[in-house]
Amino acid sequence: MLKTPDVLLLACLVGAASALYKQWVPDTNYENKTNWDKKAVPCGNDIVEFSAQREVSVFVETTHAMQEMRLPLDGEFILDSGAGFYAVSGKDPSCGAGVTTQFKDSESLQWFDPALWQAAATLDDLQRGNFLFSVHEESVPCRYDDVVFKVRSSFRVDISSGQSSIPVKSVSVLGRMFDSRSEFSEYLSSRSGRLQFHGSSSVAVGEPGCGDPSGCDCGNSAHHQRICGTVTCASPSCDKPLLPAGHCCNICGAIVTIHSAAGFNLQTYRQRIYHLFLILPQYKSIQLGMNKVFKPQRLMGIIPFGTSPEIQVVILDGEKGTQSEALARDIVRDAHSHGSNLGITGAEFQASSGGSSDQSGGTAGMVVGVVFGVLIMLTLVIVGVVLIRKGVVQMPSLPSLPSLSRLKRSSDVGELSGPLDHGYDNPMFDKPTMLPDIPGLYGTEINNSISLTQTGVHFVNPVYDENETDFNA
Ligand SMILES: *[C@@H]1O[C@H](CO)[C@@H](O)[C@H](O)[C@H]1NC(C)=O
Numbered sequence: 001m002l003k004t005p006d007v008l009l010l011a012c013l014v015g016a017a018s019a020l021y022k023q024w025v026p027d028t029n030y031e032n033k034t035n036w037d038k039k040a041v042p043c044g045n046d047i048v049e050f051s052a053q054r055e056v057s058v059f060v061e062t063t064h065a066m067q068e069m070r071l072p073l074d075g076e077f078i079l080d081s082g083a084g085f086y087a088v089s090g091k092d093p094s095c096g097a098g099v100t101t102q103f104k105d106s107e108s109l110q111w112f113d114p115a116l117w118q119a120a121a122t123l124d125d126l127q128r129g130n131f132l133f134s135v136h137e138e139s140v141p142c143r144y145d146d147v148v149f150k151v152r153s154s155f156r157v158d159i160s161s162g163q164s165s166i167p168v169k170s171v172s173v174l175g176r177m178f179d180s181r182s183e184f185s186e187y188l189s190s191r192s193g194r195l196q197f198h199g200s201s202s203v204a205v206g207e208p209g210c211g212d213p214s215g216c217d218c219g220n221s222a223h224h225q226r227i228c229g230t231v232t233c234a235s236p237s238c239d240k241p242l243l244p245a246g247h248c249c250n251i252c253g254a255i256v257t258i259h260s261a262a263g264f265n266l267q268t269y270r271q272r273i274y275h276l277f278l279i280l281p282q283y284k285s286i287q288l289g290m291n292k293v294f295k296p297q298r299l300m301g302i303i304p305f306g307t308s309p310e311i312q313v314v315i316l317d318g319e320k321g322t323q324s325e326a327l328a329r330d331i332v333r334d335a336h337s338h339g340s341n342l343g344i345t346g347a348e349f350q351a352s353s354g355g356s357s358d359q360s361g362g363t364a365g366m367v368v369g370v371v372f373g374v375l376i377m378l379t380l381v382i383v384g385v386v387l388i389r390k391g392v393v394q395m396p397s398l399p400s401l402p403s404l405s406r407l408k409r410s411s412d413v414g415e416l417s418g419p420l421d422h423g424y425d426n427p428m429f430d431k432p433t434m435l436p437d438i439p440g441l442y443g444t445e446i447n448n449s450i451s452l453t454q455t456g457v458h459f460v461n462p463v464y465d466e467n468e469t470d471f472n473a
Pocket of ligand 1: 025026035
């Protein structure tokens, strides 16, 4: 168990993969008219007022005239080259009658407000406005994301959180990128840093990127309440609203669940879905987001053991969710016909319009799973009968205790060998169809079922010897 973080770290160092760029939307720029209470940038006849009590860092791009300016107790102007202020004594004919206009208060804008972030796969996409939809938890920067504050722009963000620091991969401020923890904490304690970031915690950069091509855990579930506290949910207009994992609100749309194996690449798959489906005219109003979620696993539906990763595809359309269901069907069909090339072992969906995929017509993995399950039940029964007959066991509770503890141990082995195998086989040899594919192919549920056979029933079924050597390796 102790070794798990090391293994994860190792996997993370292999290379950044499915991390995103998250850009903070609001600014405290003088030229942004949304920052003024009169909804206009002040001109020569106006009196400019900054609230005395507020601290603010204001970016100024050009030269501005005014009658008078009232400054805050603490604040700064970041002047672009050629920018400045001058007071006019007479009337400016190009300006109106002259008003007192106040700079907007940015004090309450919170880091954990999902509405204040835009996400994109690359910096280029960020600039071109090709933004990605995400569930609320992942709209806010994840620990492996690059955080971007716009170039030629200043801001003020409340970074209060329940924890001492918010970990991210890097932060770019005013065009300068920080990925070293010490350099950024130095920036945070600078004058600009203190005016831009305020609140009870700190932002810590230098986290490793996401090294798993199939996606990583965002790490924001600890902040779920804080994130959802900023979100107002509209009441859904469909019959059976769905609640995606990591989202704050019920949605009308569909959720596709993808079961992935070695060789699955979240970024590539996201692009595939965009180019195959989202460009189609009938899906114009669709919003689609993909993320990795960890579903709690239960052996035979009762005994919890760890979690299994799944890819959650959230599909929303503005309407009643009918387009979403059509798209969900397309995605599941695509996954079934091209899954082996994409590293997908299964896919199913649920739609708020009432539709869902046919579970029984599932994939090879599911069929094999059912067969394995039945075989294991049978072997357990046989072993039980044999043990009771030989007089080894009298009480039914006795055999369940040792087998449980063994089960735990073997599932640990499974967790450890999983990422290790992927880390070595995937990037170095780039062969998705090697040994690690086998556990993934049959799903984690069956892995553990196999582990169960390993704990003492293995002699019954020599057919599975091959799988067992996998797990011991
Ligand atoms: C002005 O601020 C608003 C809200 O903070 C933001 O959405 C918009 O992008 C900004 N305008 C520009 C030109 O940056």
